[in-house]
Amino acid sequence: MLFLTPLLVSVVCILIAWIFKNVDGNMERRKRETRARAQARPWVEEDLKDSSDLHAVEEDADDWQDSEENVEHIPFSHTRYPEKEMVKRSQEFYELLNKRRSVRFISNEQVPREVIDNVIKAAGTAPSGAHTEPWTFVVVKDPDVKHKIREIIEEEEEINYLKRMGRQWVTDLKKLRTNWIKEYLDTAPVLILIFKQVHGFAANGRRKVHYYNEISVSIACGLLLAALQNAGLVTVTTTPLNCGPRLRELLDRPSNEKLLMLLPVGYPSKEATVPNLTRKPLDQIMVTV
Amino acid sequence: MLFLTPLLVSVVCILIAWIFKNVDGNMERRKRETRARAQARPWVEEDLKDSSDLHAVEEDADDWQDSEENVEHIPFSHTRYPEKEMVKRSQEFYELLNKRRSVRFISNEQVPREVIDNVIKAAGTAPSGAHTEPWTFVVVKDPDVKHKIREIIEEEEEINYLKRMGRQWVTDLKKLRTNWIKEYLDTAPVLILIFKQVHGFAANGRRKVHYYNEISVSIACGLLLAALQNAGLVTVTTTPLNCGPRLRELLDRPSNEKLLMLLPVGYPSKEATVPNLTRKPLDQIMVTV
Known part of the structure; x- marks a missing residue:
């Protein structure tokens, strides 16, 4: 046994060295992975980690069939305007939409219920992959619930800002503070929370994938x-x-619904301001071939 | 030295055991990770594999600031209608949108250029994360280019269908064929291909992440x-x-642009039909709190 001792000692040394290297490497790799993951999706909430969120392939998915295969087809009835009127209508619609601005100062004045019903009905006419209509519009008018929503959002926002502050080399505390205080969540008479249904349920109770649910619901938000x-x-x-x-x-x-957007809705408050921004001109967003 | 040997042997044994456990664990973990990654995005095309596709955090991202921080703020000018008119306008807008259907039979009649310009200008008024306006609308009128687009799409669609056929237990060949033949790509006078810019470029030439680019461009498509x-x-x-x-x-x-949608645009052909579908009633898409 005696002659083995030096050998054993050296083996032990090598093993110890290797182990330490290995452990270090592992830890570094783990750190790197964590960092990479954090950079790629730093904020993604557990609730959103759902593979059905991702696009998927299906025979009808690319074509956004409005139809179940066996639905009867009927003649399409169409309203056609004279060319001059088409130009006028399209011009006026552009001008209407071009006046839209994101407004953060919303008065507490109530809005007519019928109008809210109608704008959500309009949003519900959006096309959707395989006509799944994967949207739920939650209209919140109750002041207590609005305030709870505000508390949740401001709490999370504060964490978001504070966590990220370390990484910013220039920090204007005051400016950030105004960003995580969301007074409009209390003042706006209506909050519309738009949920995407990442999957539905088939007649047999099994999950039914909702293809392109995020794109579909975003289109519906555009209509809204x-x-x-x-x-x-x-x-x-x-x-x-x-x-x-x-x-x-x-x-x-239910858990198949994930929050996509929150729109506080109302009239602008009297002192409402907006940043003095411009939009890209047509030749910067359109290419003709 | 002699009395150390049994101790050394046992230390070596423990170390070897620990190392093997560690190596096994690593390999299993690596396997598990690879599998998870493959399951999560099984089909994603190479061109789409871009981390800037994913949502990411930024101080302005959640609030869709229209603004660079240092932009001047100006009073917001607002057009307000009497309540009765609001109800009427919202009702009529719903009725207009509710007549929209996805139409696959498009006549080859030309459409006024100005109308196309105006609808794209309207789409360009959409809000976007940090006012990045991450969209490019490619308007294709050239018959040769339209035909090349058709060839590419039908070729890929045919592969899509044929590849998936094995997985389908009931296959109606004829029905599928009509799905991968896209005549409207030739007949429609205009094809609008909507690209999302998954990132932009800062003044120093570095990548500038476009937060929420897919949601922003989908909203623009809703306006379109x-x-x-x-x-x-x-x-x-x-x-x-x-x-x-x-x-x-x-x-x-350019490679920072990824195709999101293709809209063939025109007048419906005389024999156009649509599936006889209904939309969900309001109480199935809206919840009031």
């Missing part, structure tokens, strides 16, 4: 913004970070 | 659909599968 603008109401498009699961629970929505 | 319907034109919302990279090259778009 147009409808609000057309009715003379204002809003600001927000996607509250990390608040989805808590808001979903507060509003008692 | 509303504008087309308002002008009396028809379209069908399509998201051609796996064709993005080839169409991007054909149309000479």
Whole structure:
């Protein structure tokens, strides 16, 4: 045994060295992975991590068939305008939409219930992958619930800002503070929370994938913004970070629904201001071939 | 030294055991990770694999600031209608949009250029994360380019269908064939291909992340659909599968642009039919709190 001792000692040394290297490497790799993950999707909430969120392939998915295969086809009835009127209508519609601005100062004046019903009906006419209509519009008018929503969002926003502050090399505290205080969540007479249904249920109770659900619901939000603008109401498009699961629970929505957007809706307050911004001209967004 | 040997042997044994456990664990973990990654995005096309596609955090991202921080703020000017008119306008807008249908039979009649300009200007008024306006609308009128687009899409669609056929237990060949033949790509006088800019470039040439680019561009598509319907034109919302990279090259778009949607636009052909579908009633899409 005696002659083995030096050998054993050296083996032990090598092993110890290797182990330490290995452990270090592992830890570094783990750190790197964590960092990479954090950079790629730093804020993605658990609730959103759902593979059915991703696009998927299906025979009808690319064509957004309005139809179940066996639905009867009927002649399409169409309203056609003379060319001159088409130009005028399209010009006026552009001018209407071009006046829309994201408004963060909303008065507490009530808005007619019928108008809210109509703008949501308009949003519900959006096309959707395989005609799944994967949207739920939660209209919140109750002041207590609005205030709870505000508390949740401001709490999470504060964490968002504070966490990120370390990484910013220039920080204007005051400016950030105004960003995480969302007074409009209390003052706006209506909050519309738009949920995407990431899957539905087939007759047999099994999950039914909702293809392109996020794109479909975003298109519906586009129609909703147009409808609000057309009715003379204002809003600001927000996607509250990390608040989805808590808001979903507060509003008692099922787990297949994920919050996509929150729109506070009302009239602008008297002192409402907007940043003096311009939009890209047509030749910067359109290419003709 | 002699009395150390049994101790050394046991230390070596423990170390070896620990190392093997560690290595096994690593390999299993790596396998698990690879599998999870593959399951999460099984089909994503190369061209789409871009981390800037994913949502990301930024101080302004949740609030969709229209603004660079240092932009001057100005009073917001608002058009307010009497309540009765608001109700009427919102009702009429709903009725207009509710007549929209996805139409796959498009006549080859030309449409006024000004109308196309106006509907794209309307789409360009959409809100976007940090006012990045991350969209490019490629308007294709050239018959040869339209035909090349058709060839690319039908080729890829045919592969899509044939590949998936094995997985289907009931296959109606004829029905599928009509799905991958897209005559409207030749007949429609205008094809609008909507690209999302997954990132932009800062003044120093570095990548500038476009937060929420897909949601922003989808909202713009919602405005575009509303504008087309308002002008009396028809379209069908399509998201051609796996064709993005080839169409991007054909149309000479830069690599930071990814195809999101293709809308063939025109008047309906005389024999146009649509599936006899209904939309969900308001109480199935709206919840009031």
